[in-house]
Amino acid sequence: MQLDFAARELTVKLVYYGPALSGKTTNLQALHQASDTESSGRLMTLETKDDRTLFFDLLPLTFKGTGGLSVRLKVFTVPGQVIHASTRRLVVQGADGVAFIADSQESETQHNAESFMDLKENLKANGLLLKQMPLIIQFNKRDLKNIRSDEEIAKLAAQGREPVYLAVATRGEGVVESFIGLLHLTMSHLDAEHDLTGKFGISTQGLLEEVNQKLGMRKPVSEVLSAAVGGALDVLRPVEDEG
């Protein structure tokens, strides 16, 4: 997070993490498509010639915010392939929130787990703790065969703390819901840590409503947030505040 008082800007960094080919870039493309031209900048993709992400994708989103402070969201993806470990470590630096995009296919379960451990390691290398990081998990590719069942995911999600979303990013389904969920967690976390509401009059709810509308959602924010199939959207507090 960066606060520029002179420019009256709050910049927040969100990172889409996950194994190779799980649909991180597709999520960003869908977000880009859903957003109105005023809020969204160009989607920047640093990719190789075979369309695989080389370094990262970057989608800049700008919102008016409340309290006279505009909110700039920088949404990144990391390259999923194992060889780009150092790039992932660099991209995850300074992240304010992470969306973990998992591949729903049964055969990808192991890769999901490995990538998640990798995320944990890379956060640690940057002095960040996974348990303090606002995190949502998205099970993408729900339209494919041989996927982990809704029941299985719901059952496991109910035991965890991270909100879990189901999505078909290629059709844009569940993409905005996941994003709003991530933004909600991230902003609540930043608010609890830096008292954004008290000091700058930034209202998380107000921002969510603006983003929700700019991303073309017709449902109210509360309904969008309730798309999560498990976890909790309000329990996240910095660890030092506990007890």
Place this chain on the structure above:
Amino acid sequence: MSTQASERSLDELTLESKLNLEDLVDRGALREMVHSFYELFRIPLRIYSEDGVLLSDVAEQPAIYAYLNEFRGSREALLGLVQRVKSIDPKVDGEISQPCITGAVYQVFAIQYDGRQIGRLILGPFRSPEHREVPRSLLDLDAGLDIAKLKPLLGQLPLAGHDTVSHIARHLKGALDLILFSGHKALLTTNMHLASVRESFRELQEKNSKLQEAYNRLKELDRLKSNFLATVSHELRTPLTSIIGYSEMLAEGIAGDMNDEQKEFVTTIHDKGEQLLELIMGLLDLSKLESGTMSLNRREIEIEPLLQDVASTLQPTARKKGVNLVARDSLGLPGIWADPERLRQVLLNLTENAIKFTPEGGTVELSADGTFMDADNDDGEGGGMVLFSNKRPAVELTVTDSGIGIPDHEKARVFDAFYQVDGSSTREAGGTGLGLSIVKRLVDAHDGRIEIRDNQPHGAQFVVTLPRRRASLSG
């Protein structure tokens, strides 16, 4: 634990608060683009960075300005106007008109990227179609100004409607935005590339230094081990010599007669003492060989007498075990360049070993043959290899037994110190487990080779190949 370098580059990369127009575009390319717009519309245009640096300028001074500069009053007014135009801030996405003293207009536009203003575009002066007359205010600036001269000069100013100018500005900004985006992307890619390389380099360096540390530690341990062996062997030998000496004297009855049982005990003490000494000597040799402090006393030696000597030395041992020991005739073989004492030790060890592992009634045979071995002509500097023969005359010394043989997978390991193929049979046969490892090192020290072949139908064949002459280069 992130390094400072990668941290900085990531800040540049992601949340940078300020992007500079001049960092994102190539000035030469910008000038070309601005020029082509000028060619197309003939309206002067300038691009300023956010800090007020003029990045591109295709405006020629209008003839009317040259004329106005001739008179003091109008010159000052013109100067003030230019300063004003330069300092206009159109705010993000804004557009501001600034009238010129001639009645023409400047139009100032904000250049923005990623929601922030990063520069200004100034179009003008141009005059609108309605504007044909010389304004009264212009004439008032200086009494010397002549309306008859001003009018045609005014007519030379480019003509454009406000909408047209906005249109031009929109397209120019659109083209510029694409260039900025590409420039930004290239900048990010470059930074990311550098950061990645730095990060990988740091990782590799960390691993390398760990490996180097481990290597140094192992080397130090190895040195300590050799030192320890040398010291211990030496220190053990001294008291042992006394034990052997005194037990021998006792056994010989120098200190008085002993009964048979006492004699047997003392003889056992003596024998075991000798055995222990042998082991210690072996250790000492090994540590010398490992530390490279054993010096070879090489000279030209004959093979036949050497084989005969070894055979006769071990004949009693062989006979005691019921093993037939023969040395095949090797007369006529040329001599070899070796340390006679050490080579004798090699053959003694191998032969003793062979006898040890050959059952009663078996045969151990010593033989020698002329052969060739691949020459190692590389003196470390390489080059000139073609000048040397790659075959080097050599002698093959073979010790063949008809014993239990050595399984293939054990063949390379039997030369390790203290390694024994099968603990049980070794214990039965006795031995320290050092013999072969000493043999291997002695052969190496002679630039020779040792290998184990199978002796059909059973048994093993130890073949030592030694160069006949000193190596052509290494001496």
